[in-house]
Amino acid sequence: MAQRFSDMFLAFMSKLTSKYSIYLILLAMLVICSLLSPAFFSAKNLSNISRQISITTIISFGMTMLIIAGLIDLAAGSVMALAGILSVAIYKATGSLVIAMVTGIVIGIACNLVSGFVVTRFKTPPFIATLAMMTSARGAALLYTNGQNIYQLDQFVIFGQGDIFGIPTPVIVMVIISLVTWYLLNNTRFGRHLYAIGGNEDAARASGIKVNQTKMTAYAISGAFVGLAGVLFMSRVNAGLPNAGIGFEFDAMTASIIGGTSFSGGVGTAMGTLVGAFIMGFLNNIMNLLGIQSYLQQIIKGGIIVIAVAYDIMSKNKKTASQLGNIEERGKEA
């Protein structure tokens, strides 16, 4: 009897930890970081972390959708810079915040539609197509500005530096984008189709899904997020920097991966990505608070990514085995 009870308890715990493991890790980090540094657990510091991660996290949500569909976007950082630069330029020309914002988003969408077109029309591997876009978009940003930064943005800074009820605007945008992504992935046909395409493209096509159209849409939405991130970034630094965003695509991918998105496609969630972004944010923050040397920080981050992914894969294998067990169990009842 006691044996049976402890079995049930273990089964319950393993179910809990496998389904919510990522949230438990976040919670554990929160506790450990608070113990390690008294400066960590304060409203100001947590608000700072949120603001720091907000821009790459916005990119992360688009990246998550792409990775779920078996796609990738290496150009996110470059396109972000190009969109931000052109948004700044339009603002300086027109003085209209609305037109500037729209421009940034439209540029992001346009660049990604080009990538999506190359991927779907010519069957180019997404890695290659967006690698090409990465180079071209960066070139375009540098060409337009002649390699010079743009300064004196006046009102433009309210996007990135403003706050609403004390919460930084980029954080609010991040939360909204996370809800949008959650909605798209969970409540729309588009979302389900992304999972299906990433899980088995042939079967998705044979199920009547418009595969190319869905991929284009995913690139477009992700482009809109990237464009938005570009506007927020330039606004926050109060400058148009053509060299901004180098490596942002990898930070975005990191948050996705830590959050449980599978590079084999078909698996991933919006909330996972948000949590993944916070885990990385906490990690960066605590390492800074503890005064860990910055090059060393990079090595530690690399290690964490490997551990997280290895753990995730191992726990999934276990889960599949236990599900198999359940089926045979049911077979017996029947």
Place this chain on the structure above:
Amino acid sequence: MVDVPLLELRGIEKLFPGVKALSEMSFAVQAGSVHVLCGENGAGKSTLCKIINGIYQPDRGEILINGKPVVLRDPLEARSHKIAMIFQELNFIPEFTVEQNLFLGNEPVNKFGKIDWAAMRRQTVALLEQEGLPYRPDTKLKDLSVSDIQMLEIIKAISYQANILIMDEPTSAISTKEVELLFRKIAQLKSQGVGIVYISHKMDEIFRIADEISVLRDGRLIDTRPASELDIETVIKLMVGRKMESVFPEKKPQAPGPVLLDVQKLSQGKTFRDVSFQLRQGEIVGFAGLMGAGRTEVVRALFGLDEISSGTISIKGQPVTIRNVQDSIEHGVAMLSEDRKRYGIIPVRDVKENMSLSSLERVMGRFGIDHREERKRDTEMSRRLNVKTPSLETLISSLSGGNQQKIVLAKWLLRTPDILLLDEPTRGIDVGAKFEIYKLITELASEGKAVLMISSEMEELIGVCDRIYVMSKGRISGELQRKDFSQENIMKLALIG
């Protein structure tokens, strides 16, 4: 003197988290004999084979080879004990050639560690010749058919010169001719003293080759007897634990309705030519033929997966153009592919998502997908098809083949199609689930749907269909009415040309 068995398992027990997959499993394989394992999916046959092949380790019990206990920690260790396994699911690398796949992990090398391509070619040619297979060693596997690949798997396992050979449904994807080839091979191996463990659902096969038969049910050994003491009825009875009334469901005779699908002179390059046939409402029409006769290609083209070069398709009297899958779905057509793994399921997603995939627009509420409505509908459907799954959130890949097939079928039924194209709907499915699928097909027809069914099992077509078209070499070589149904008549037409 008592013969020491080649392979003996004693009291094997295997636990997966929360469940016993095998318990008190004991059985033995004598040298030079074929031991067939029967049982419904989930009975533990595959788990048992994976234990013999070192993929799983038993939690209790021992494995003896020639009377000596051994521990098999992985397949390589099993191979060192001369155990080889032919998997039910195909393991191959599409971009590799025939010879590269044959020698994968076992490549001949020279003394510098460089692959000796010439030796590999020589050995491959010799092996292919010896087995009487007409493939070129430098063909890429992606250019071969499923049945060719299965044959390669078989000769690959044989090439390890194993003493103990495990075959997990080796004939589920090969044609009658190749089955003969395989059986001759098995006889030859037996005479060389090889012990064979053979899993199959096909009763006629089992009785042709078995020396001994063990029946498994729910992870336990029900009985082991010499094949000569058993018959099909008894084996089925032992497998399901109840007596089967009849293998095929009764079909109420009814006058066929109007023509739903009319195909005229459909052609596609060299694969099929001038294919003309009709499907009427309420009718089950079979497509018989040998592997490569062009049956799969015809239904793929009808469903918009491949292009046609000429011909006309009319649905409900209207000529239609089918450019892609969406077009054919729009016209009320649904297709079940012979290759469930590739075209049927999204393995990493759960039962519900797989089931809903093609009919989400029917559960859209004001705020997107209405999850409650979806769940209600999917629950009803899985009840109707008797899908056995712990929940709708279970990964589809963790279910048995029969349940996966039911879910793929459910996906299409949720669209309420008029025309169902079923390509080998019972492939790799156990007897109990097969019967359920037959029953379902019959029900669907009596509800007024037109069903086209491709099958390589003639009995199945004879048992279920109202009419049978036979294809041979890309053409329809004949049409049989129910009164003329017989395996001989089908075979004659299949061999024409």
